[in-house]
Amino acid sequence: MKHDIILRVIAKLTMPFMVLFAVYVQFHGDFGPGGGFQAGVIAAAAVVFYALIFGLETGQRLAPEWVVEKMLAAGVLLYAGVGFAGMLLGGNYLDYFVLAHDPVHGQHRGIFWVEAGVGLTVAGVMLKIFYMFAGRGRVDEEDR
């Protein structure tokens, strides 16, 4: 699909909006439908869409495999880190109330960082799955 001008132009036009929508879903998750799971999948879908049209190598230049692998671990670490931050500030594990002076602000802060961790990990997992499936056949063909 690399030489199809319509697909290339439309992809370049819609990519920023897809990423923007992912960010909106991510940060609106505190107040309404949304959150890390959905935002991670939408962000990953944007990169998958890009890679489908411009080729896997171009997609991997946008989101390199080592970055994706680091995202997997960083999201889980961020999630667990919020839990330990609550413990260090004198509460229980994943206790949001102690994260700020005002318990309501603490809730906001805790949910924000936990959802950021979830979003990072989900986007990383989706991209890693896509890279593994998309990259597999080509490696074998080169070997033969």
Add this chain to the structure above:
Amino acid sequence: MSEVAEHYTYWVTIFLMVAGIYILIARGNLMKKLIGLATLQTSVYLLYVAPGKLIGGTAPIIAEGFKVYSNPLPHVLILTAIVVGVATLALGLAIVVRIREAYGSIEEDEILERDRAEDERRAL
């Protein structure tokens, strides 16, 4: 008649579930089997999510003037189920990729045919 129409989410659920099971059983192509499995999973999501939503219900936060709440538990439960569904689908796809590499086909009868031929060759 109105009772049938009121519970239309259940009819959609039943349709998706039966369609998923039918694809799972009737199709020999492993990719189509996975699509059937995903359809079946989607019907279960709908079965749980739809009763959790009350028309006019709000998020379950205590506030002035709001008395009707949607139950958040089915939604959280299904969020987990969706993640598990994605993981099982990825595992299924990985197995299909390996089968394709080993047998050169993703049609169930061709794979079984090759297995049977192999067994007969060994028995001789």
